[in-house]
Amino acid sequence: xxxxxxxxxxxxxxxxxxxxxxxxxxxxxxxxxxxxxxxxxxxxxxxxxxxxxxxxxxxxxxxxxxxxxxxxxxxxxxxxxxxxxxxxxxxxxxxxxxxxxxxxxxxxxxxxxxxxxxxxxxxxxxxxxxxxxxxxxxxxxxxxxxxxxxxxxxxxxxxxxxxxxxxxxxxxxxxxxxxxxxxxxxxxxxxxxxxxxxxxxxxxxxxxxxxxxxxxxxxxxxxxxxxxxxxxxxxxxxxxxxxxxxxxxxxxxxxxxxxxxxxxxxxxxxxxxxxxxxxxxxxxxxxxxxxxxxxxxxxxxxxxxxxxxxxxxxxxxxxxxxxxxxxxxxxxxxxxxxxxxxxxxxxxxxxxxxxxxxxxxxxxxxxxxxxxxxxx
Amino acid sequence: xxxxxxxxxxxxxxxxxxxxxxxxxxxxxxxxxxxxxxxxxxxxxxxxxxxxxxxxxxxxxxxxxxxxxxxxxxxxxxxxxxxxxxxxxxxxxxxxxxxxxxxxxxxxxxxxxxxxxxxxxxxxxxxxxxxxxxxxxxxxxxxxxxxxxxxxxxxxxxxxxxxxxxxxxxxxxxxxxxxxxxxxxxxxxxxxxxxxxxxxxxxxxxxxxxxxxxxxxxxxxxxxxxxxxxxxxxxxxxxxxxxxxxxxxxxxxxxxxxxxxxxxxxxxxxxxxxxxxxxxxxxxxxxxxxxxxxxxxxxxxxxxxxxxxxxxxxxxxxxxxxx
Numbered sequence: 001x002x003x004x005x006x007x008x009x010x011x012x013x014x015x016x017x018x019x020x021x022x023x024x025x026x027x028x029x030x031x032x033x034x035x036x037x038x039x040x041x042x043x044x045x046x047x048x049x050x051x052x053x054x055x056x057x058x059x060x061x062x063x064x065x066x067x068x069x070x071x072x073x074x075x076x077x078x079x080x081x082x083x084x085x086x087x088x089x090x091x092x093x094x095x096x097x098x099x100x101x102x103x104x105x106x107x108x109x110x111x112x113x114x115x116x117x118x119x120x121x122x123x124x125x126x127x128x129x130x131x132x133x134x135x136x137x138x139x140x141x142x143x144x145x146x147x148x149x150x151x152x153x154x155x156x157x158x159x160x161x162x163x164x165x166x167x168x169x170x171x172x173x174x175x176x177x178x179x180x181x182x183x184x185x186x187x188x189x190x191x192x193x194x195x196x197x198x199x200x201x202x203x204x205x206x207x208x209x210x211x212x213x214x215x216x217x218x219x220x221x222x223x224x225x226x227x228x229x230x231x232x233x234x235x236x237x238x239x240x241x242x243x244x245x246x247x248x249x250x251x252x253x254x255x256x257x258x259x260x261x262x263x264x265x266x267x268x269x270x271x272x273x274x275x276x277x278x279x280x281x282x283x284x285x286x287x288x289x290x291x292x293x294x295x296x297x298x299x300x301x302x303x304x305x306x307x308x309x310x311x312x313x314x315x316x317x318x319x320x321x322x323x324x325x326x327x328x329x330x331x332x333x334x335x336x337x338x339x340x341x342x343x344x345x346x347x348x349x350x351x352x353x354x355x356x357x358x359x360x361x362x363x364x365x366x367x368x369x370x371x372x373x374x375x376x
Numbered sequence: 377x378x379x380x381x382x383x384x385x386x387x388x389x390x391x392x393x394x395x396x397x398x399x400x401x402x403x404x405x406x407x408x409x410x411x412x413x414x415x416x417x418x419x420x421x422x423x424x425x426x427x428x429x430x431x432x433x434x435x436x437x438x439x440x441x442x443x444x445x446x447x448x449x450x451x452x453x454x455x456x457x458x459x460x461x462x463x464x465x466x467x468x469x470x471x472x473x474x475x476x477x478x479x480x481x482x483x484x485x486x487x488x489x490x491x492x493x494x495x496x497x498x499x500x501x502x503x504x505x506x507x508x509x510x511x512x513x514x515x516x517x518x519x520x521x522x523x524x525x526x527x528x529x530x531x532x533x534x535x536x537x538x539x540x541x542x543x544x545x546x547x548x549x550x551x552x553x554x555x556x557x558x559x560x561x562x563x564x565x566x567x568x569x570x571x572x573x574x575x576x577x578x579x580x581x582x583x584x585x586x587x588x589x590x591x592x593x594x595x596x597x598x599x600x601x602x603x604x605x606x607x608x609x610x611x612x613x614x615x616x617x618x619x620x621x622x623x624x625x626x627x628x629x630x631x632x633x634x635x636x637x638x639x640x641x642x643x644x645x646x647x648x649x650x651x652x653x654x655x656x657x658x659x660x661x662x663x664x665x666x667x668x669x670x671x672x673x674x675x676x677x678x679x680x681x682x683x684x685x686x687x688x689x690x691x692x693x694x695x696x697x698x699x
Contacts, residue, residue: 055586076592088583092605092697105601106592174591 001066001177001210003029003052008061010047010234021047023234024061029212029227031066034204036221037214039231040257045214046085048231049180052212053080065177076106081171081209083181087163089155095166096151100138102174109174141173144203161192165199172207179204181213185220193217197224218258222246230254247361252294252370261299261327266336268295270365278334280312283363289373294366301362302340304328304354311355314338316348330354414678421671425664433668440665440672449645450673453653456557456629460649461622461684464558468565469614475566476573477599490574497567505631508560509534534633536641549639553647560628569614576610577603608696616688623681626651650677 010022022044029035037045050056052063054075062071070078081102089098103109110130117133120126128136142148145165155163164184171179184200185193201224204211215221221228222242230237230245230253238250249255255263268277270290275283277295307313314330317337321327326342338356342348365374420426421440423433444450475493479486496504511518512533520530533552538545580603588598604611629637629647638646648656650673658670 053590055589075590080590082587082590084583084587086581086583088581088587090584090602090605093601101588101593101601102591105588105597106594108592 002031002064003178003210003212004064004067005048006062006064008048008051008063009059010044010051010056011059021234022051025231025234025236026061027229027236027239029210031210032208033226034201034211034213034224036225036228037212037231038218038221038228038257039216039237041216042233043231044234045229045231046182047234049182049212049214052178053082053180054078076108079174079177081174081176081179083164083167083171083179083184085183085186087155087167089163089166089170091155094152094154095142095147095158096138098155098166099141099151099169099173100134101170103134103137137173138169141169144172144206145169145199160188161196164188164196168200168203172203172209176209179209179211181211183214183216185215185217193220200224219260222258230257232257248375249296249364249372251372252296252366255296255364255366255372259298261339261341264295264297264299264302264338265366266295266297266338268293268365275363275365277312278332278336280332282312282358283376286365286374286376289365289367293373296364296366297338297358297362299327299339300341301359302338303357303359304330304340304342304346304348305357307353307355311357313353313355316350316352316354319348319350328354330356417671418675420668421675423668426668427664428661428667440668441676444669444673444676449648450650450653452645453648453650456554456647457623457625457649459554460557460561460625461619464561465565465615465618465622467558468562469569469611469618471562472566472569472614473573473611475570476577477603479570479574480577490571493570494567496564497571501564501627502631504564505560505628508556508563509632512556534639536639538641540641540643546644549642550646553633553639556632557629557647560632561622561625564628565618569618572610572614573607576607580606605697609698612688612692612696616685619684619688620681623677623684624651625649626655650680 005025005027008022008025009020012019012021025044025048037048039045047056051058054070054073058071062069064070065078090101093101103113113133114130117128117130120133121128138151139148142151145168147162147165147169150158150162150166155166158166164187168181168184171181181200185196188196197220200211200213225242227240228242228245229239232253238245238254245254246258249258252265256265266277268275268282270276270286270293273284273286274281275286275293275295282295305311312332314332314337316328317331318329319326319342320329324344326344328340328342328348329337330340331337340356348354361376363376364372367373422436422438424435424437424439426433479489479493482489510516512520514520514530514532514535517533519533524530531552533556535552536549540546584602584606585598588602593601626649629649629652633639633647636642636645637648637652638644645652645656654670654673654677657673658666661667661670
């Protein structure tokens with residue numbers, strides 16, 4: 001099911017006046033895709049998620065499911081499954097009772113299940129009761145998330161990762177048309193985070209449910225999402241395929257936000273199409289920019305080579321080793337430092353002169369307001 | 377510290393005798409003001425015809441217990457106290473819970489209404505009781521005035537006319553007095569319970585409700601399967617403390633019905649409670665046996681409360697959920 005945001009705005013009444021949490025957000029989430037809403041804390045991504053769920057009403061704009069305007073539809077009628085940040089598992093119920101909760105507590109759900117049951121019974125010539133049908137569904141969901149061994153435990157007896165899986169099972173047991181996850185990995189430790197995000201991708205691929213999840217961790221978003229939306233202060237910055245957004249950031253914020261190693265951002269100057277940082281020339285044929293600019297180059301896109309006249313030359317001032325990666329800080333003659341990666345095995349040391357060869361299309365020029373002026 | 381004794385080793389733990397020294401003041405206070413009086417009361421209750429001034433008594437005997445249990449007035453006191461504890465308390469809890477649920481769902485005037493509900497807690501029991509008694513005054517009371525609007529004849533609420541002779545009239549008077557007591561008890565019990573329930577409700581993470589809403593859960597089911605179970609520790613606390621308070625009822629009854637625990641013309645101490653019985657028995661504490669009887673009644677009260685609380689705690693394991 002496709003989800004479309006049409007100029008959606010959400011405002012809250014705060015103590016000091018009106019706070020705009022989401023500002024004219026417009027984007028389209030394709031059916032069956034795993035999409036991430038990414039951004040710093042307080043940027044409005046959770047609010048957007050809750051508006052899809054119907055928990056927050058919209059101040060303005062529309063949200064459409066398969067081109068049907070559901071902005072005014074009650075949450076329980078939207079067919080949304082949601083995993084909350086703290087899982088919201090009912091502590092007094094067992095895992096089994098938690099997972100079957102959506103199926104047994106709503107008259108409408110009961111009616112729907114009964115209809116499905118009669119259909120399946122007719123098709124298979126079987127005579128299952130509603131109770132057995134519900135049980136089977138619960139078991140299916142539990143098996144999908146691999147929590148079937150813990151069905152009779154209470155949430156308090158499970159680890160964080162296991163609780164997470166129960167929460168996912170509870171969300172998908174009612175076969176929702178859209179699955180929402182609010183910062184699903186933020187309560188887990190690093191290793192578990194990697195494991196669980198793969199789980200989420202696996203489950204999403206298997207069920208094919210359109211899934212949106214919210215996170216402030218760009219690594220997980222880049223890793224598993226089909227498409228990501230970068231949001232800042234309620235405004236959409238960029239929407240697209242992760243690698244695309246990474247390689248071709250729409251503005252300075254996106255360029256700085258993404259990237260395990262922070263992007264190099266240095267003041268530069270464009271004159272007659274030539275880009276210089278300090279006294280060294282970095283590019284020519286620049287169009288659309290003139291005068292003082294901010295230059296963004298990712299560390300991994302700078303290759304250290306033998307110093308020669310055709311590339312900018314810098315002196316190594318610092319080597320930082322972290323695990324398996326060594327970051328080199330090299331300074332241009334007039335003081336600006338670049339960060340780049342060093343291959344394991346190269347014998348670079350402090351004080352060495354190094355040539356900076358920048359890969360094609362790796363230089364981004366940003367103006368005063370952070371807008372991208374040129375990339376090449 | 378040179379004067380320190382070597383720590384004793386018992387199994388794997390070591391006990392340093394200075395620890396006991398630090399605990400001594402608390403122990404002494406407890407012993408003098410709690411343990412000793414209780415033990416003394418139990419012992420005194422078994423001393424036949426104890427004389428307060430001289431300390432003389434006839435012999436050790438459980439006679440006083442037998443006398444009390446055979447006393448019709450004591451049985452009436454038990455009935456009245458049970459009425460408060462097992463009818464008024466549950467009713468009061470139900471009303472408070474509903475009030476707390478309502479208060480929890482409004483944002484605007486919550487502070488105002490909460491203050492309103494809490495007022496009984498800060499009023500003086502005697503004053504409030506007297507006002508209540510006046511509300512039910514036959515000629516000038518507010519209740520009769522309102523009844524009059526609906527065409528109902530004024531009811532002689534707290535009246536002992538003719539009860540000495542007719543059993544039927546006595547029972548009617550008794551019923552009316554119980555009703556008055558119930559209204560007062562509900563009014564005064566509401567305040568603290570509402571605050572406690574409200575606190576308990578606000579401790580429930582709203583994400584539970586959001587999750588349940590998304591699943592289309594009906595409001596009744598939300599209450600039954602989420603709110604009530606998560607509120608159960610608070611409910612337990614309110615229930616146990618309210619029952620204990622009900623068993624200690626005395627000043628309310630005196631404020632409503634006077635020192636003779638009943639309407640004028642009533643010789644039977646109609647509305648007496650167990651504590652009232654103890655105080656009456658104590659009456660003139662110099663006369664022989666007065667203190668023994670009062671002590672015996674106090675011990676009986678203690679045993680009842682302990683037994684009830686133990687029962688409540690045992691039952692709580694089934695329906696109370698602690699996180």
